[in-house]
């Protein structure tokens with residue numbers, strides 16, 4: 001198998017019937033970077049910047065942040081990288097961050113964009129480091145745990161201010177700056193049009209979205225496997241996000257664990273996703289699946305399956321059946 005994945009590395013990620021798909025990888029530290037070449041990923045779909053904060057003993061200074069981001073962009077060597085602003089708080093606690101308190105429901109608490117909008121100095125510093133590291137190149141920035149559109153607007157104000165500040169001091173700015181949001185809080189599902197107008201792209205964080213939609217703690221082993229992410233309600237909802245992106249002509253990717261298992265990656269392609277981001281080790285297995293996949297036929301099959309009575313339809317079984325037929 002490893003031999004097969006190595007052989008597939010330089011093969012274009014195209015389905016058996018000729019549909020091109022972007023297979024990206026998730027990363028978070030400099031040690032992950034060699035995986036970009038080894039996995040054959042088309043770029044980094046999710047760079048979890050909070051990891052640098054989590055392995056440090058104090059807040060990383062702006063210079064250290066800039067150094068890491070530059071290293072990432074250099075290693076990507078022209079491939080796209082999406083940097084997510086720090087997703088700390090909740091279960092990702094920083095022992096040196098005094099502002100945080102014990103919370104009864106950390107997943108629903110003061111975390112990610114909520115925290116950085118309340119401590120804008122943190123966001124400003126990070127944005128400055130990202131802008132400087134991306135001088136002369138494209139910068140893609142993504143906001144985690146967005147719940148309402150105004151959070152994007154407020155973050156954009158902070159980003160714009162940093163851009164003006166740096167240009168005043170004649171810094172080399174990015175050639176383009178794209179701002180995106182993660183779709184991981186269900187409130188966004190009922191404002192998808194507004195969301196698409198407010199951003200340049202979105203990425204579905206299926207780990208958190210599943211946790212919140214199913215009211216199921218992603219870290220609780222007793223229940224984490226109780227409900228199937230390949231159930232009709234969750235897949236219908238993921239399909240709706242992909243469709244909204246298509247209608248608004250905004251790129252939609254998915255970067256949760258779901259993207260990394262061949263059977264669920266297959267389901268995602270079948271409901272309209274054309275860019276997915278996964279752990280580096282999953283790129284080979286997912287590409288092997290893709291090369292054998294008649295995607296048009298699968299899409300038709302998924303349409304039919306998702307229109308059936310959800311109470312009596314086993315989508316995972318249908319996917320397995322389709323896979324064994326092909």
Ligand code: PEP
Pocket residue numbers: 046048087184204205206207208209255256257
């Ligand atoms: C997610 O929630 O699916 C996601 C990609 O982000 P994280 O796993 O870092 O919360």
Ligand code: MG
Pocket residue numbers: 184205207208
């Ligand atoms: Mg998340």
